[in-house]
Amino acid sequence: MSGILAYALHYEGAFNKNSLGGVSEAAKLAGELGCEAHAVVIGDVSDELAATLGNYGVTKVFRAKDAPEGLAQPVVDVMAKVMDSNGHDYALFGGGLLGFEIGAGLAARLNAGVTMEVTQVNVADGKLTAERPIHGDSSISISSYKDRGIIIGRLNAFETAAPSDVVAEVQDVDVELSEASTRLTMVQRGEQRGEDIDIEGANILVAGGRGLGKPEGFELCEALADALGGAVAATRAVVDAGWYPYSTQIGQTGKTVSPKLYLAAGISGAIQHKVGFQSSENIVAINKDSNAPIFEYTDLGIVGDLNKILPKLTEAVKAKKG
Amino acid sequence: MKICVLVKEVPDAAVEKRINPSTGRMDRSGERNLNPYDTHAIEAAMQVREGGEVEVDEIVAVTMGPGTAVRALHKAVSLGADRSVHLADDALAGSDVVATGYALAKVLERESPDLVLLGQQSDDGECYTIGAVVADYLKMPSLTQVIKMDVTTGKLRCERQAEYGYDTVEIQLPAVISVGDAINEPRYPSLKAIMGAKKKPLDAVGIGDVGIEGDRVGEAGSKVVCGDFKAPPQKAAGEIIEDEDTNETVEKIIAWLDERKLLS
Numbered sequence: 001m002s003g004i005l006a007y008a009l010h011y012e013g014a015f016n017k018n019s020l021g022g023v024s025e026a027a028k029l030a031g032e033l034g035c036e037a038h039a040v041v042i043g044d045v046s047d048e049l050a051a052t053l054g055n056y057g058v059t060k061v062f063r064a065k066d067a068p069e070g071l072a073q074p075v076v077d078v079m080a081k082v083m084d085s086n087g088h089d090y091a092l093f094g095g096g097l098l099g100f101e102i103g104a105g106l107a108a109r110l111n112a113g114v115t116m117e118v119t120q121v122n123v124a125d126g127k128l129t130a131e132r133p134i135h136g137d138s139s140i141s142i143s144s145y146k147d148r149g150i151i152i153g154r155l156n157a158f159e160t161a162a163p164s165d166v167v168a169e170v171q172d173v174d175v176e177l178s179e180a181s182t183r184l185t186m187v188q189r190g191e192q193r194g195e196d197i198d199i200e201g202a203n204i205l206v207a208g209g210r211g212l213g214k215p216e217g218f219e220l221c222e223a224l225a226d227a228l229g230g231a232v233a234a235t236r237a238v239v240d241a242g243w244y245p246y247s248t249q250i251g252q253t254g255k256t257v258s259p260k261l262y263l264a265a266g267i268s269g270a271i272q273h274k275v276g277f278q279s280s281e282n283i284v285a286i287n288k289d290s291n292a293p294i295f296e297y298t299d300l301g302i303v304g305d306l307n308k309i310l311p312k313l314t315e316a317v318k319a320k321k322g
Numbered sequence: 323m324k325i326c327v328l329v330k331e332v333p334d335a336a337v338e339k340r341i342n343p344s345t346g347r348m349d350r351s352g353e354r355n356l357n358p359y360d361t362h363a364i365e366a367a368m369q370v371r372e373g374g375e376v377e378v379d380e381i382v383a384v385t386m387g388p389g390t391a392v393r394a395l396h397k398a399v400s401l402g403a404d405r406s407v408h409l410a411d412d413a414l415a416g417s418d419v420v421a422t423g424y425a426l427a428k429v430l431e432r433e434s435p436d437l438v439l440l441g442q443q444s445d446d447g448e449c450y451t452i453g454a455v456v457a458d459y460l461k462m463p464s465l466t467q468v469i470k471m472d473v474t475t476g477k478l479r480c481e482r483q484a485e486y487g488y489d490t491v492e493i494q495l496p497a498v499i500s501v502g503d504a505i506n507e508p509r510y511p512s513l514k515a516i517m518g519a520k521k522k523p524l525d526a527v528g529i530g531d532v533g534i535e536g537d538r539v540g541e542a543g544s545k546v547v548c549g550d551f552k553a554p555p556q557k558a559a560g561e562i563i564e565d566e567d568t569n570e571t572v573e574k575i576i577a578w579l580d581e582r583k584l585l586s
Contacts, residue, residue: 009485011485011486016485070484071491072454072464073457073463073464097450097466097483097484098484098485100450100466101450101451101454101464101466103451104419104423104450104451104453104454104455104458105454105457105464107419107455107545108423108454108458108459109458111420111538111545112420112545113418113420113545113546114418114451114546115546131552133554137554139551139552139554140552140553140554141548141550141551142548142550142551142552143548143550144546144547145546146545146546146547147545148545149545178461179461180457180461180462180464183463183493183494184463184465184491184492184493184494185492185493186489186490186491187479187490187491187492188489188490189484189486189487190484190488190489191489191490192487192488193488204584228584236483237504239483240469240502240503240504241504246483246488253485261579261582282582282584284575284578284579295562297557298560299560299561300560300561300562300563300575300578301563302562302571302575303563304565304568305565308565308568309565309571309575312569313572313575313576316573316575316576317576317579317585320576320585
């Protein structure tokens with residue numbers, strides 16, 4: 001039997017949005033391949049919650065109740081065993097950090113092919129092929145697999161299907177953890193750092209990155225956001241550095257937004273950030289480095305010193321709006 | 323304690339990017355340098371050594387790549403590594419992530435480190451993945467994108483941002499840790515260190531020296547078949563303003579925003 005196994009990450013009683021995208025994609029592809037798609041969940045997931053993955057098209061959910069959540073290697077142990085016992089040819093992950101870690105470890109364990117940052121999966125001759133943008137999205141590489149394949153999606157690449165009322169069969173699996181998995185212990189999970197700010201409803205976002213130079217640089221962004229009637233967002237680099245609250249982070253392991261205007265100040269525009277705002281209606285960037293990757297996808301790019309431009313822009317917006 | 327740092331040679335981001343007129347694509351050939359993310363891994367190793375909590379006997383930089391990759395090793399040594407190992411072999415050309423991870427793991431097996439450090443990603447594409455592959459082959463615990471790492475005897479306490487906020491994870495050594503760029507500010511090498519880098523021991527090894535099975539690496543040993551490419555959907559090029567007169571620049575931005583009714 002062939003098949004596709006998708007990993008569903010959950011937290012506080014809800015599945016991750018990107019995981020639901022991955023589960024939906026696996027079910028869609030299985031339909032095209034003429035096989036079944038299944039999901040795997042780890043840890044404390046109720047029968048009811050696990051069964052809801054059937055709403056997105058998987059027929060069976062494998063649940064490893066005793067494995068610890070939030071760490072990659074226990075999931076590798078579980079998925080390797082489930083795939084070996086049930087003959088799955090492919091594993092699929094929605095976008096996100098854990099998916100990268102699990103998928104890579106699983107590929108090593110199974111000696112399988114792995115492709116990350118995948119934006120589209122196609123069926124050709126009864127097999128899956130994966131499309132992955134490379135070199136700053138200037139080209140798309142298409143990969144196929146000699147044997148089993150592990151496909152890790154880019155953030156938001158897979159759409160979540162409209163849920164049906166079909167529920168999946170839930171099957172508990174007993175997996176002995178590898179020694180490596182037992183040498184990691186989650187001490188604290190999901191700590192929120194900084195103020196809880198809601199940016200997802202904002203029509204206009206002024207985002208700041210490392211190019212602001214110092215934490216105080218965000219005052220320039222805040223002033224402009226105030227004038228424009230918007231909110232302030234941040235990149236992972238400056239959030240990790242403690243310059244701005246985690247709740248405002250856009251991109252991989254942060255939020256995904258699509259405001260009317262995304263104005264990026266001092267942001268180079270790495271893929272991991274881009275995926276969080278690329279569907280914004282208008283993208284404007286101010287950066288002193290004319291080679292910054294962000295200029296390859298802005299609607300309006302300003303090459304210059306944000307310390308000179310932002311204050312004057314703020315004044316001009318205020319004057320214009322009266 | 324022995325620390326191995328995995329490093330990689332990548333195209334130098336500081337080099338002016340050129341578009342190849344015949345393909346319309348970015349030409350990324352030319353100058354190559356040490357992956358900037360890896361400098362954070364070397365710095366992390368140096369801070370463990372200087373921190374005094376544990377005794378670090380040796381920091382070894384390890385790379386796999388063609389002859390030019392020696393430059394990345396020299397840079398790594400100038401930043402603090404004591405010596406380096408260069409895995410180079412024609413049989414390795416075309417290795418995918420899993421084959422590369424397997425080959426690096428074989429080099430590391432021979433070194434038998436207590437801690438393997440690497441950068442969170444490489445500038446030329448592979449994201450987050452190689453550390454997890456290497457760890458699986460070495461049967462070591464692993465964590466990526468670590469932004470704080472406290473070392474005590476036999477143990478690490480790491481912090482990193484995952485999907486739901488910041489996680490704190492305790493890990494027993496030996497382990498494979500990929501570090502995020504927020505973990506530290508890498509130092510600049512001294513002129514003396516740069517000059518001395520070429521004199522530090524550099525061990526060049528081929529696949530036979532470290533027990534790599536030839537049929538598990540290279541294009542033939544890789545499980546992913548690549549080589550087909552297509553162009554991404556074309557997006558209309560945006561407008562670019564070079565700021566010379568800031569008042570004028572601001573006027574242009576205001577007009578642009580106003581036209582799109584973003585100032586109402």
